[in-house]
Amino acid sequence: QCSLLLCFGLAVDVRQTPAEVFTHPRNSLVQLFCNHDKTDFYLMLWYQQTPGRTDMKLIGYLHHNEPTMEKEHKDDFDISGALSGSTAKNGSLMIKKAEQNSSAVYFCAASKAQ
Ligand SMILES: *[C@@H]1O[C@H](CO)[C@@H](O)[C@H](O)[C@H]1NC(C)=O
Ligand SMILES: *[C@@H]1O[C@H](CO)[C@@H](O)[C@H](O)[C@H]1NC(C)=O
Numbered sequence: 360q361c362s363l364l365l366c367f368g369l370a371v372d373v374r375q376t377p378a379e380v381f382t383h384p385r386n387s388l389v390q391l392f393c394n395h396d397k398t399d400f401y402l403m404l405w406y407q408q409t410p411g412r413t414d415m416k417l418i419g420y421l422h423h424n425e426p427t428m429e430k431e432h433k434d435d436f437d438i439s440g441a442l443s444g445s446t447a448k449n450g451s452l453m454i455k456k457a458e459q460n461s462s463a464v465y466f467c468a469a470s471k472a473q
Contacts (some may be wrong), residue, residue: 375467378425393467401442402470403434403450407432409463415469418465435461 365427376392389405401423406415419428426438440450448469454461 372437391452391454391465392449393451394447395469396447397449398445399447399471400469402473403440403448404468404470405438405452406466406468408461408466415466418452420473440446
């Protein structure tokens with residue numbers, strides 16, 4: 360279903376935008392957003408599912424305003440957002456240098472606590 364360079368998996372109750380991103384290799388930055396209305400969910404996790412695989416790899420997560428990246432993804436991604444406070448949540452995953460091998464489905468997940 361997803362044959363684009365980058366695209367999202369859609370999860371119930373969590374909105375990810377844009378749904379699909381086409382980018383030319385070497386076109387540098389791609390930023391994906393994830394937002395939801397669960398005001399007491401202070402954790403947002405980002406996963407990557409690469410083509411031909413069914414498992415998802417954790418890229419990193421945001422806890423309140425604090426990002427934690429998996430070591431192997433540190434150079435290629437940034438996670439940011441402000442999850443503190445009792446407001447709707449909006450976080451983002453930045454693909455710092457989109458390349459052919461960035462082609463994947465990116466999932467975000469929201470959770471109450473760690
Ligand atoms: C999330 O934040 C980004 C960047 O600050 C903004 O462009 C986007 O509109 C926000 N989305 C929502 C649903 O607030
Ligand atoms: C993706 O490709 C770039 C350039 O060819 C390379 O430097 C990088 O290590 C590759 N990343 C992975 C995860 O294979």
